[in-house]
Amino acid sequence: MAVSFDLFGTLVDVSYPDDPAAVVADELDARGVAVPDDWGDAYREVHIDAPEGAEVPLPAHVSAALASRGVDAPNNASRHAVVSAFDPEVTTRPGAREALDAAADRGSVGLLSNCSVPELVARTLIRADVDRDVFDTITTSVACGWRKPHAQAFETVARGLGVNVGDLIHVGDDPRTDGGIEALGGTFVDVAEVPLSEFSAWLKNRDGGGTD
Template identity: 70%
Template structure:
């Protein structure tokens, strides 16, 4: 048995920007980029042709959105702007650390997070006091696939040294986190089973 956890909404709560396009625009302008007048429209368009379920890193999207309006910015500038724009306050949810350590007593434990922003997961783990608690940390921007795509769950299972069918995934969204059942694994919904009750849920594993 191996257990993987979702991050945002499961182990931590964060304050996301209400208007991501506007925050990114301000960070771009502070780095000398001439943001187009219709930036909100450009930001909302698809600019990278990716397979269904694949993750498009947000810096790549931002760079292509600018390019679509004739504004050139290196992906490095776009990356720094995006990382600065998504720098939220982080609150570790009650029982999160205990749940992770409870799972670790039973086998390898990992993190599987949908996140298109580089560095955000690592910074979040540090701020939440969860760095070093996982045997493997897999992000969609790192592995290239977003939950519920099977390849996302296969990536974390491989990193933990188990078959996907041996994976129990703990998350808050049946649509995304529940995708683990498609690879033969088991989903624990924290909206129904609180983190404080995870130990009993793991003991009840078929």
């Protein structure tokens, strides 16, 4: 058995900036980048023509937004600014540890997260009350290049777990994205219907109470 978990909204809740464009602007300014006067507009515009379902890393978007206004961001300033801007407070959701342990007792466990900010998933896991070692593979959209519900996101985590994607159980909070596993023959567990605190019982019912 192989189970993958979504991160944000499933295993943890995190705080995000109310105005991310403004926070990124402050971090750029702190690194000597001349932020354009219409930065709010530039930040919201689309600057990279990516294929449908592809992830555009936020630092690449920020660099492109600056370039659209004739501003250069040397020394990897865009990446450093974005990483600093998204420095979350993390709250582990009830039942997260128990759900992960229950999955690990039955097979391999993966993490599959839509996240355009480099390092954010790793820093979130460090601050969460979960054992990072429980994950046999960690897949993020910023690393693999594809966002759920794109098939390649699920296929990437399935490969990391050594299973066919159709055999994957994916636990998440968003039927629009996490539920994409169903189109590939896998199983979606919606935490709105099966809370993490009940996931162990769900697994037992699924396998008839065994511990394969």
